[in-house]
Amino acid sequence: MPPVYDDPEFFEGYRRLARSQEGLAGAAEWPAMRALLSDLPGLRVVDLGCGYGWFCRWAREQGASGVLGIDVSEKMLAEARARTADTGIDYRREDLEHLELPEAAFDLAYSSLALHYVEDLAGVFRSVQGALAAGGRFVFSIEHPIYMAALHPEWVIGANGQRSWPVDGYLVEGPRTTNWLAPGVVKQHRTIGSTVELLLAAGFTLTHLVEWGPTDEQIVMRPGLAEDRERPMFLLVAARRI
Amino acid sequence: MPPVYDDPEFFEGYRRLARSQEGLAGAAEWPAMRALLSDLPGLRVVDLGCGYGWFCRWAREQGASGVLGIDVSEKMLAEARARTADTGIDYRREDLEHLELPEAAFDLAYSSLALHYVEDLAGVFRSVQGALAAGGRFVFSIEHPIYMAALHPEWVIGANGQRSWPVDGYLVEGPRTTNWLAPGVVKQHRTIGSTVELLLAAGFTLTHLVEWGPTDEQIVMRPGLAEDRERPMFLLVAARRI
Numbered sequence: 001m002p003p004v005y006d007d008p009e010f011f012e013g014y015r016r017l018a019r020s021q022e023g024l025a026g027a028a029e030w031p032a033m034r035a036l037l038s039d040l041p042g043l044r045v046v047d048l049g050c051g052y053g054w055f056c057r058w059a060r061e062q063g064a065s066g067v068l069g070i071d072v073s074e075k076m077l078a079e080a081r082a083r084t085a086d087t088g089i090d091y092r093r094e095d096l097e098h099l100e101l102p103e104a105a106f107d108l109a110y111s112s113l114a115l116h117y118v119e120d121l122a123g124v125f126r127s128v129q130g131a132l133a134a135g136g137r138f139v140f141s142i143e144h145p146i147y148m149a150a151l152h153p154e155w156v157i158g159a160n161g162q163r164s165w166p167v168d169g170y171l172v173e174g175p176r177t178t179n180w181l182a183p184g185v186v187k188q189h190r191t192i193g194s195t196v197e198l199l200l201a202a203g204f205t206l207t208h209l210v211e212w213g214p215t216d217e218q219i220v221m222r223p224g225l226a227e228d229r230e231r232p233m234f235l236l237v238a239a240r241r242i
Numbered sequence: 243m244p245p246v247y248d249d250p251e252f253f254e255g256y257r258r259l260a261r262s263q264e265g266l267a268g269a270a271e272w273p274a275m276r277a278l279l280s281d282l283p284g285l286r287v288v289d290l291g292c293g294y295g296w297f298c299r300w301a302r303e304q305g306a307s308g309v310l311g312i313d314v315s316e317k318m319l320a321e322a323r324a325r326t327a328d329t330g331i332d333y334r335r336e337d338l339e340h341l342e343l344p345e346a347a348f349d350l351a352y353s354s355l356a357l358h359y360v361e362d363l364a365g366v367f368r369s370v371q372g373a374l375a376a377g378g379r380f381v382f383s384i385e386h387p388i389y390m391a392a393l394h395p396e397w398v399i400g401a402n403g404q405r406s407w408p409v410d411g412y413l414v415e416g417p418r419t420t421n422w423l424a425p426g427v428v429k430q431h432r433t434i435g436s437t438v439e440l441l442l443a444a445g446f447t448l449t450h451l452v453e454w455g456p457t458d459e460q461i462v463m464r465p466g467l468a469e470d471r472e473r474p475m476f477l478l479v480a481a482r483r484i
Contacts, residue, residue, distance in 0.1 A: 146409055146412065150404075152400060152404050156398050156406065158394060158396075158398040162408065164410040165408070165410065166398070166404065166408065166409075167406055167408075167473045168405065168407065169472060170472060171455035171471040191453045192451065192453065193451045193452050197450065197451065200448070200450070205447060206438070209435045209438040211433045211436075229411070230409070230412060231409045231412050232413060235435075
């Protein structure tokens with residue numbers, strides 16, 4: 001995973017996002033992610049792609065016994081450390097492509113919108129499986145493959161006047177290069193099927209699969225979210241280590 | 243589920259399809275479905291939406307101890323009976339919307355491209371769960387929601403010249419009316435997430451989730467299949483009764 005988050009232009013754009021400024025409350029899909037998380041008191045938690053550490057601090061507030069936040073970006077980790085005054089949270093620089101975690105050391109693994117940058121997703125799933133205690137939970141979100149597949153991921157108007165989201169190359173997995181926040185950001189496109197199959201093969205049971213969309217209330221507050229009903233932007237997954 | 247298959251125009255169109263004339267070999271996704279099925283010798287099998295009975299007869303050839311084929315269409319069942327000389331296969335008319343199956347009477351439930359006509363999918367899943375012995379398998383295919391979601395499900399050309407499949411209303415579940423084989427055929431659109439959540443809630447463990455695409459060899463034989471790599475047409479699911 002190239003540390004795109006260390007690219008100055010990308011980092012500056014990221015810094016301005018609602019989810020960076022406001023934390024979890026600034027992420028529209030957070031309430032749905034929250035619903036996938038069990039009670040946290042006493043849990044040992046690892047956050048893969050922790051960014052500014054919003055989730056790490058929230059998990060401790062919820063009673064997690066300890067949290068390890070991992071990110072590949074030194075800038076992100078510096079921000080996270082500057083915002084954290086809690087010895088129960090550790091931050092560590094690590095590349096998700098070569099993740100090394102202690103055995104059976106966690107009860108919950110969490111990752112928000114980071115795993116779609118990873119080429120070796122099977123490797124991450126294996127690492128997380130080994131790092132979780134038996135019965136441990138894994139909850140993550142990625143960009144939805146419908147959102148990511150197309151060569152030109154921008155709304156199109158059909159001959160009939162209907163506005164729709166283009167899907168092409170859906171079953172052609174591999175890198176997708178976009179200009180989100182900075183030019184040339186590379187994401188890894190995978191079908192939902194592939195993500196689920198990799199998860200099952202790594203020794204997980206699937207417990208939830210959510211193609212996220214906004215609630216009516218969210219659309220009233222932020223009308224722009226309505227387009228996330230037309231084509232999903234996020235995929236939320238919950239699994240349990242067998 | 244309205245017996246659209248009893249509509250004369252639809253039935254005539256269906257009769258001409260390769261999958262009706264040639265059976266399983268005429269269905270491009272069959273090899274992938276086959277791969278999801280365990281060994282059949284000795285299994286008690288039920289086929290939901292059996293059509294002409296191709297799968298029922300194949301299951302018996304593979305050693306299934308008995309097969310029950312269910313369909314809502316009398317025309318389909320008449321065709322199936324006319325083609326079957328095997329007392330190990332029963333055909334029964336039943337509406338999948340109000341499915342009544344004996345308790346724990348089957349080891350494998352199978353369904354090919356029928357469940358996307360069903361309004362009460364949770365009800366079908368509950369019936370199948372009750373009809374399977376513990377550890378029993380459930381393998382089914384449905385039309386892929388990417389294929390089904392849009393108001394006008396036809397290829398579009400974007401301003402950039404790129405041909406793509408339109409997705410809109412993906413998260414708006416419910417009926418979709420199309421003119422496949424006959425005008426006004428109603429299918430039920432559901433996200434992959436909803437299908438999987440209903441399955442898990444009914445007491446199944448997911449074992450495979452396949453967004454089907456053609457192999458290179460299939461595209462050489464039938465070049466038209468290449469477009470199924472651009473946007474998936476079928477979703478294949480395998481589950482185990484807990």
